[in-house]
Amino acid sequence: MKRPALLDEPKRELWLAWYATVAFYSLYAIVFFLVTRTQPPGKPWYDPTQVVGWFANRHDGLLIGFAIIFVLGGLSATSIALITYSIRRMSVSRAFSYSYLVLYAVSAVPGFLFICVAMTVGAMRPERNPVIQRWLYDLGFLSFSGTMGVFLIGSLIWMTAILLDKNRVFPKWFAYLNLCNALTEVVVAPSWIFHVGAFAWNGVIAWWINVVVFGVYTGAFIYLLRCMILREDFGTGPLPDLPSRHWHTIFPAEVGAS
Amino acid sequence: MTTTESPASLLPPKSSRHVPGQPDMWVFVLFESLVFTSYFCVYLYARTQHEAAFLRSQAHLLLWLGVLDTVVLLTSSWAVARCVQHARAGRYGLARRDAWVTAGLGFVFLVLKIVEWARLIHFGHTFTSTQFFQYYFFLTAIHFVHLLIGFVVIGVLILQLKDPRRRRQETVETCATYWHTVDFFWVLIFALLYVVR
Amino acid sequence: MSTFNKRLFAVWLILVGITASYLWIDHSAGQRGVPTASTVITVGAICFALIKVRIIMREFMEVRGAPQLLCRLTDFWVVLMGVAMLGVYFAGKAVA
């Protein structure tokens, strides 16, 4: 009997989770930006008839795209699990890893389930009363953009864990990047207040700049999680450096410390 | 400018030149500067599109209060810069005094800001009243949040200086770098909100 | 060795001086409470602010004692911020 190489790889679970994370974020971006075209978001100032037009415009995209999320959205748990694992690998209390796990497990429901349900229900019956259609439109976008607390506290938890960690699981600059990400969750709050302008849910500040920060942040942690898996030695002390000779370009902080 | 023609003797020798604080903190400084620059750009653009309306709202700000804010924060920055130098020289008592001065001045700034907000809201200028005040309250509030984080940072600094086993010059410098960043963000915000015409 | 650093004090004086000069700019620009748009003041205020930022970085943040890379990087950043802000300002003016 031939055993697949994956089964003998000690880091197999970590790699599976990492590839699932990459797959999930790619899928998420494709569905939200290309299939449903719900990102960049619709205009918050649309009147009911314009909202009906907006739904009509992307009818199939909304239904198919969000159906894909309905099926595969649960894969978001892989990135949460991997990050939880990374925090557990740090020399900090378990309270941090469990907090992160629960916070982000909670975040899935308002984070993407509400927009999927609201937009599907809206696209399903184009003939529905336009005022109610706009109600669904608001529910979709505001629940998606305005779900701030879990990500704010989650990022701060991760940041604190990295700063306290002595096992060098993540570089400290990423902790500060967590702070930047947490601050974007503060910046998005005015989207609950304004219908027009830079602070509305599609505004330059509340959406565009935040999305860029979030993109940088997500790209950084996916890359750093990969580094962590490569460096993982299944011990409890400091993680060894990357086996590459260019590691010091990636973790400049450790040069001074070691 | 005064900065470039400094005597070479005052600078550490080339070989021992080091990044102040964790290099990682500089990633934050540079990244957050970009984020703030993008906010400033959005504000400046909005300004040019509605110049008259912005000027009319801007006239309700008190320039001298802004100048006072700035001077208070600059002084706090000066204090934390002295704190770093004292700590480097091993004068931890003085360093701690300066850290407290920094926090105290930060607190004065905080109070000034709250008074200013209360005054504006009292006269009916709120987050939702005009476009200028939208940006005014947004920029001052996001800076306020950075300042609140700054208090945590100064708290860490004071704890570090207190406990001989924890004292690390690197952490002291890292904390100071954060505080200076909050300071220079305010310098920019002040110029853009109060002075620009 | 004195514990009072004269250099830092001088830096602080300069920074406060620049800040105070804004009062004078403001005084000379407006016609008694009626502010008018002024490109000169806008550009001047932004440039002065950026000079202050550079002084803070160099002196307070001790970049002048840092490796060349950080010196250049921070200088580049100051220029970048200036170019971005003034660029958007003039672009906005052109559009308006």
Next chain:
Amino acid sequence: MLVGDFSECAVPTKGNGAGLVSGFRIEGEAAERRRNARSQAASQTLTRLVDRLVSPPMNRTTGERIIFWALPGVAIVWIAAFFLFPGFLPPMSPKASAIQVAAFYAQHTSRIRYSMILFNWFCVALIPILMLIVERMRLMAHRTPVLRFCVIGVAGAAPIVFLTSTIFWLLAAFRPYRSPDLTLLYNDLAWITFTCGVPFLVALCLFVAVAIYLDQQAKPVFARWVGHFNLLIAVALVPAGFAGLTLSGVLAWNGFLSFWVKNVAIALWLIVMAVALGRTLGRERDAAEDFA
């Protein structure tokens, strides 16, 4: 270990020779202190371990048995709620007009309310059962707890989907005389949440399947076929996600795939996983390399 001690200690390193020397002295003392503390902690851990070994092994499993045997009770409530809700047998048609839907809620108000209150109470009872699976996963021959975290990550969200749908159903039945358009809206929200809300269940089945496949030991916790079965259930749940696409046919929320296949799959999953869990309950926990 040694490296850890070094990094823990506060040593001013930058170009300060004296600091370095005194730093090492401090380091020596601190390390001594730490070593003492550590040996104390080690002896404490040992006592705790001994406690655990001499106490009857039943202690730990009794609680798990209670949770396990609560499952039939919970299942009865679920089945009761399912049959009590007038909109399931047969499932309400998505093609019904607002007037028809409003009339339905006006006519069956009580049965809708009581069935959904029941379901609201007990849908989250899924969580303790999922935690039993998580505890089984501890015994699997995995190197890391990542897959367990994956299951915990979806365990909360899965029943919350059902919870949300009960809220919409209860809202629809709360004021049956309101504008029919609004009742239709609540009805749509409830049905779409209930039917399409499978992402966490699909992911759960996939995670359990992968966990079983990777459990490479002489006596695996779950048999291999349980993994295959989980994959099959995951596939069976997929069509339900597409229920929004059509108002009639097999994919519609009252259709063969989206309603019958999906709900039968969930029921089957519960039954099969319960049987599989029941078989593992008494097993010793020594076999696994417990990384936690």
